Every structure is written in C-alpha cells, then in structure tokens.
Amino acid sequence: QVQLVESGGGLVQAGGSLRLSCAGSGSIFSVMGWYRQAPGKQRELVASITLGGRTNYVDSLKGRFTISRDNAKNTVYLQMNSLRPEDTAVYYCNANSLYNSRNYWGQGTQVTVSS
DSSP states (O other): OOEEEEEOOEEEETTOOEEEEEEEESSOEEEEEEEEEOTTSOOEEEEEEETTOOEEEOGGGBTTEEEEEETTTTEEEEEEOSOOGGGOEEEEEEEEETTTOOEEEOOOEEEEEEO
C-alpha cells in the first residue's frame, strides 16, 4: 500500500522559514513534488524533483523555496524561506509510482504565515 505522510507544517511569522517533509512508502517514486492550495484557490504546483534529482519550480517561488529528496529514505523535502502571508495554504505531497505510474497524494499539512 502506497502512503505519503507529510510533516513540518505550522504557524510562522512573515520572513521566517519552515521545512516540510514527505515520507513515502510502498513504492519507489519517479517524481515527487509539492503542491499547495490556498483558501478559495485552485491547487497549484510548487516544485517537483525526479529520482535523478532534476528539479522544477513555479517561477514565482524560485529563490525562496528549495526542493530536495533523499532516495534512500524515500523522502522529499521542501525548504521554505522568507515566507510571506500569501504562502499560507495547505501543502500537499504528490508522487508518481515508478512501478505502476499511478499518482498519489498525501493528506496535506497546513502552513500559516502571519504578518
């Protein structure tokens, strides 16, 4: 059974940092990534990373957010710096299974940035 379990969300003041983690199990994942959904808005891609380490970021977040992964731990991270109130959202881990090409979601973790 494939599972993605996020951790690391919380409340932070503007200008602060948070590091999200997503531990995967039940598969090897060809691509792992983070999406976010703010209240009243559609879910959007934040960043993704391949098994080989190639990264992709939404342009507006480049320079503040950094995605990385530890393949030995089947875990993807999102380092978020210089956080702004508009970064407030539920952040979801997403991954594609290398075995069956199915796409999986984590349960989400709330990030709240206060001004």
